[in-house]
Amino acid sequence: GAGVSQTPSNKVTEKGKYVELRCDPISGHTALYWYRQSLGQGPEFLIYFQGTGAADDSGLPNDRFFAVRPEGSVSTLKIQRTERGDSAVYLCASSVWGLASNEQFFGPGTRLTVL
């Protein structure tokens, strides 16, 4: 069956530009998560959706970052006025519900490079 997919797989942009990263979760999964993994570090939580609403956005680093999930399925992470420090792999995960015991299935990530 189809897993979590993310597009694009790679994105190179210039400092100051706007980017959108897309995540297609596993069908039927109500919970969706975004994480960011910088080089040599573990993934860091950004935001969690339960259905269409952002249940926890405490990990978003600043107001340049925003995410939506308008129909409770596909999600888009939006980054305005990109900075070189935003360069990282952005991972999306989904789970059946948002329970701790529900396995989070990860996509392959989008590697963002800000020049």
Added chain:
Amino acid sequence: DQQVKQNSPSLSVQEGRISILNCDYTNSMFDYFLWYKKYPAEGPTFLISISSIKDKNEDGRFTVFLNKSAKHLSLHIVPSQPGDSAVYFCAAIGAAGNKLTFGGGTRVLVKP
């Protein structure tokens, strides 16, 4: 302040021997712990988990041990196989939360 730490960035082990990966945490509100495995250019994949009410969970070649009083967990892989070569992340989750807090990872190399 890292709430989950993996102090060994890398580990090299001979095929057939035991791999032991360690993880320490500081947040006493964590009550569910997981290990993820990651190959290059792929997302992390779930390996094994343990609830804080247990001290051991076993799944085939993989065993996770939890010492709550020491806030320490470990993953044992035995016997290690070349296909186990990957980066392993320890992660924790709180009772009321859903977000995973990850350690920095340990790169394991299993030599044939």
